[in-house]
Amino acid sequence: MFKHLFTLIWNKKKQNLLMITEMLISFLVIFALSTLLVFYYSNYKKPLGIDYENVWTVSYSSPVKTNNMDSIAMFYETLKQTLKSLPQVKEISFTSGNIPFFQDTWQGGIKFNKKEIGQVNNYFIENTYKEVLGMKMVEGRWFDKSDAIAKDKPIIINASLKEELFGNESAIGRMVGYDNKQKVIGVVADVKAKGDYASSGFAMYSELDTSSYHWLSRILVKVSPDADAAFESHLYKTLANAMKNSSIEIEHLTEKRKNINYFTLVPMIVSLIVAFFLIINVALGLFGVLWYNINKRRGEIGLRRAVGASGRSVSAQLVSESLILATLSLIIGTFFAIQFPLLNVFDLPAGVYIIAIILSILFIYLLVFICSLYPGRQAAAIYPAVALHEE
């Protein structure tokens, strides 16, 4: 049966080669798109890792024009007290500019024994950061007072980094880093800092010391739910009076999250629309060519019907012919697609590619099946007498 179908396909190899190319490229387009979709969806399913509601951010530009460490420290201490004394402010934390949902990124490397990992996000924070953002501990503890006098500088890493560096073993007490080794004291749950659809990546958190305040430019402020625009205006005035030489901007994490998701979603939606039209195009083309082929093969089909083939088996033959064509193109397509996880292109997890390949294979089969169904039916409806009479 299959051998017979192959012979039929081989006899029209030129025409079929074009069909195979078309299916192959559709497969590759679908594969690219589904890889992205699967990747985004797998990120979307994971928890966000922080509680961003009622968290505001304050960006400011260097307010103190002095290099005297003591006066800088004093300035910030006063500022902290002023902010905390406001009734709606629950907690504040000075931090490096790479707040979750901001475009700012600060990356570096980390080393444990012989293992070196790049692209680790560095967060420099105060110990109130955990409370402001509602971070969750997985292992160990958060920064506390004793860390200020500790011999080894303590750091906290996120779950992904711990997994990569230590696997299933405990991370607590390990010394990591290059020349100045740091001691891991805790592991926090992953935070999707670049929005719901991005992966959390690796992260390490270090505590700020007083000498770093002069380059800071952002504050996280956790406010109570009843804080409104009137309070924001009041907070703004307070900050502006405290930091006379500085430009100040207050933003809300809820808005920043919306914005950063928007930057992922808009290109996604545009490519979905484009792919949708491409696929409709391909579907119509396949449908048209198959339909035309059946009209050309009326004599053959009529003869088969005359010698007793049922309508069902005639249409099954046509559908399986196109499915064999699809299989041929999918074999070639999968060969190309499988190179992505094998060569680890784009740094995505292999599972994402595998799921994407399976989804695209299913999609192409479904597309070809649907496109050949109606022409197949048409073929089954051919009356032997009419078809043979034409000959």
Next chain:
Amino acid sequence: MLKNYFKIAIAVLKRRKFFTFISLFGISFTLTILMVLTAFIDKVVGDDYPDRKRDRCLYINNLEEKGKSAMNSGGLSFYFLNKCVASLKTPAKVTIFSGFKGTNTYVNNKKIAINFKYTDANYWDILDYEFLEGKPFGKQEVDNGDRVTVISEDIKKAYFGDLPSVVGKYIEADNVQYRISGVVKNVPITTYMLYSDIYLPYTISKIDYKSSAYRGDFLAILLAASKDDVGKMRDEYEQTVQRVPMESKDYDKMYSHADSYIKSYVRSGNEDKSGLTYALTAIGIFALLVMLLPTINLVNINVTRIMERSSEIGVRKAFGASSKTLVYQFIVENLILTLLGGLIGVILSFVAIQIINSANLIPNLEMSINFTVLFFAFLACLIFGLLSGVYPAWRMSKLNVVQALKEQ
């Protein structure tokens, strides 16, 4: 002759309506996608509001310092620009201004986010902002450090509502009161070098513009007296930068260029990677991907359609038509089909652009179909028609006369 081909083409189109529909659908939607993309790019980099003298201008927006283990790239400081640019002899005029930054203001307990930018007085001479009312601030006001500002139409609306005139009134931003000297037409944020909501004199900047660091938030535009001077101006600036001593021992190379608008627009900030190459490659790959599938689809359908006409071709060949004539005829037929699809594509893209504009995805970015866009659409049509016509025409010309006639 062409008239005959045209008639035949229309007759063929009418014969198999379903195939015609598939072809036209493929062509018109592909062109719509390409045209919207062209319109977008044309608006983003081709729109010359507010820098109408673009062909005489060079833009400086990046300084890269490089050493063995250190690399630092981004905007320039006022100090560095002032040092390098003020001494140039070729430019007729020079302006130094900052990039935009955000702040808030609160009106009746409503928050308005405001982006601000510091400029000098020359900024308003070099750039042709359209003033809806009032006038720009001048050299006198900049030197005095007056708290004056030019605001955008959008901010006027957000801050004052529907007041007819706001010149002379005060606007509060960043906790400071500024007197409004003029209102200008909006600039979309995609023109990121020139975009802002309010423009302020640099002398009242809260940024320390006297600091002697090389890198900062500032940019500059050089205006040449005539188009011929542009090349000379570019060289002069580069030579000047070469003479500046390194900022610190960490660096041994320093790059900063005065470039045309498009080159500086897509500058990657890394001397080894040309932003323009990246942008063009990305656009090329996208256009290729979008066109590849429909082309193959069209080839497929065209081959099918030609086979249907085998008897006609057979007869013509039998009566002595050469392969060349047949190939020519078919390509012309196919071009007519693509141009027809292109026409539908233009209508579809007009609708699509209206929808995108009204969705207001990027504020103040009003895309439109103009001659540039139409030209590119026509070019895409031609390429499309040729690509999808050549292979089927070649197959057709190879058709054996006897076989073609026998099939009937």
